Amino acid sequence: MDVTPYDALLFVSFGGPEKTEDVVPFLENVTRGRGIPRERLVEVGQHYFDRGGKSPINDQNRAFLAALRSDLAEHGIDLPVYWGNRNWDPYLSDTVAQMRADGIRRAAVFATSAYSSYSSCRQYRENLFEACDTTGGVESAPVLDKLRRYYNHPGFVAPVVDGVIASIEDLPEAERDGARILFVTHSIPTSMNDNAGPDGNAYVAQHLDVAAVIAEQVAERRGVTHEWDLVYCSRSGAPHIPWLEPDVNDHLEELAGKDVRAVVMCPVGFVSDHMEVVYDLDTEALATAEKLGIHARRSPTAGEDPRFVAAVRDLLLERAAVERGEAPERPTVGDLGPGPDRCPAGCCFNQRSQLPTLSGEDSPQYSG
Numbered sequence: 001m002d003v004t005p006y007d008a009l010l011f012v013s014f015g016g017p018e019k020t021e022d023v024v025p026f027l028e029n030v031t032r033g034r035g036i037p038r039e040r041l042v043e044v045g046q047h048y049f050d051r052g053g054k055s056p057i058n059d060q061n062r063a064f065l066a067a068l069r070s071d072l073a074e075h076g077i078d079l080p081v082y083w084g085n086r087n088w089d090p091y092l093s094d095t096v097a098q099m100r101a102d103g104i105r106r107a108a109v110f111a112t113s114a115y116s117s118y119s120s121c122r123q124y125r126e127n128l129f130e131a132c133d134t135t136g137g138v139e140s141a142p143v144l145d146k147l148r149r150y151y152n153h154p155g156f157v158a159p160v161v162d163g164v165i166a167s168i169e170d171l172p173e174a175e176r177d178g179a180r181i182l183f184v185t186h187s188i189p190t191s192m193n194d195n196a197g198p199d200g201n202a203y204v205a206q207h208l209d210v211a212a213v214i215a216e217q218v219a220e221r222r223g224v225t226h227e228w229d230l231v232y233c234s235r236s237g238a239p240h241i242p243w244l245e246p247d248v249n250d251h252l253e254e255l256a257g258k259d260v261r262a263v264v265m266c267p268v269g270f271v272s273d274h275m276e277v278v279y280d281l282d283t284e285a286l287a288t289a290e291k292l293g294i295h296a297r298r299s300p301t302a303g304e305d306p307r308f309v310a311a312v313r314d315l316l317l318e319r320a321a322v323e324r325g326e327a328p329e330r331p332t333v334g335d336l337g338p339g340p341d342r343c344p345a346g347c348c349f350n351q352r353s354q355l356p357t358l359s360g361e362d363s364p365q366y367s368g
C-alpha cells in the first residue's frame with residue numbers, strides 16, 4: 001500500500017475533561033472569547049460533573065485509534081498515527097512538537113468531525129496553523145493535509161444505517177413500521193450555516209443529503225418507508241442569536257400533537273457517543289419522549305465500527321494518490337459528491353475569527 005508522500009497520520013479531535021478538576025479549565029478552553037452565557041456554562045459543566053468530570057470522548061478516541069492502528073497494520077501500512085486535541089490533553093501543539101522531534105515531514109489529517117462549517121471544519125484548520133506556528137513556525141512544520149469531509153463516505157454511512165434498522169427493530173413490534181426517524185445534529189448559529197462551505201448552507205445541505213440516503217437505505221432494507229426530519233441539539237450562545245432549529249425536544253412535542261407514537265433518534269452529526277449524545281439525547285430527549293408517551297430509541301453512532309475505521313484508511317490512500325498526481329476513486333453516497341481536498345480560500349469563513357489556516361488552497365504550506 002503506497003502512502004507516499006505521507007510519513008504520518010494525524011488524528012485530531014475536540015478533547016474533553018478526564019476528571020472533576022478538568023471540567024472548568026476545559027470549558028474555559030472551549031469558550032474563550034465566544035460569548036457563551038454563564039448559565040449555559042454552569043449547565044453544561046453539570047453534565048460533566050454528573051459523570052465524575054469525565055467526558056466519554058477521550059476513551060472513544062483511544063478505542064478508535066487502537067482499531068485504526070490495527071487496521072493499518074493489517075493492511076501493510078506502516079505509518080505512525082499521532083493524536084492531538086483542540087481543547088484538552090493531548091493538545092494539538094504538543095503533538096505537532098512531537099512530530100517535529102520525530103522528523104515527520106508531511107501528514108494526512110483526520111478530524112473527528114464529518115461536516116462543513118466553521119466549528120466543524122475551519123476552526124480545526126485554524127488550530128493546525130496555530131499548532132505549527134507556536135512550535136517553531138509553519139515553514140519548518142510538517143505539511144498538514146486535512147482529509148476531505150466524510151459525512152457521505154459509504155464507510156461512515158453503512159454502520160449508521162445498520163444502527164437505525166436495529167433501533168427500529170428494538171421498538172415494540174406494533175410501533176416499528178410507523179416509526180419516524182429523527183436525524184439529530186449539533187445546532188450552530190444560523191449565520192455559521194450561512195457561511196458553511198464555499199457557497200454557504202453546506203452544513204444543513206450535507207445533513208439533509210446524508211439523511212435522505214440513510215432513510216432510503218432503511219426503506220429498501222425494511223420494505224417500509226419511514227418519515228424523517230432533521231432536528232438539532234446542544235444549542236448554546238445568547239438567546240437573541242438565532243441558531244438552527246427545531247430543537248429535538250420541541251420537535252418531539254410537536255410530533256406528539258400529530259399522534260406520532262414512535263421515533264428513532266439517529267445522531268448523524270456525531271461520529272461517536274459524545275457528551276451531546278449521552279446527555280442531550282440519552283438523558284434529556286429520551287425523557288421528553290417518555291413524558292409525551294412516544295416510544296423512542298437512540299441509534300448507535302459509527303464509533304469504532306470496522307467499516308468506519310476502514311473509511312479512514314481509504315481516505316488516507318485516496319489522498320496520498322491525489323498528492324502523487326493520480327486520479328483515485330472518490331467514493332460517496334448521496335447527491336453532493338466528494339468535497340475538495342483543499343478547501344477554497346474563505347470556505348466556512350467566520351467574521352468573528354479570521355485566523356490563518358492550514359490545509360486550504362491558501363495554505364502558506366502550499367505556496368512555496
Ligand SMILES: CC1=C(CCC(=O)O)c2cc3nc(cc4[nH]c(cc5[nH]c(cc1n2)c(C)c5CCC(=O)O)c(CCC(=O)O)c4C)C(CCC(=O)O)=C3C
Pocket residue numbers: 014015016017027030031034036040041044055056057112113114117119120186187188189234235236237269273274275276
Ligand atoms: C458543530 C459542532 C460540533 C460537531 C463537530 C465536532 O465534533 O467538532 C461540536 C462538537 C463538540 N462540542 C463539544 C463540547 C462543547 N461545545 C461547546 C460549544 C459550541 N459547540 C459548537 C458547535 C459544535 N460543537 C458551537 C457553535 C458552540 C458555541 C461556542 C463556539 O462557537 O465555539 C461547548 C461550550 C458549552 C456549550 O455552549 O455547550 C462545549 C462544552 C464536544 C465535546 C463533547 C464531549 O465531551 O463528549 C464536541 C465533540
Ligand SMILES: [Fe+2]
Pocket residue numbers: 186
Ligand atoms: Fe460543541
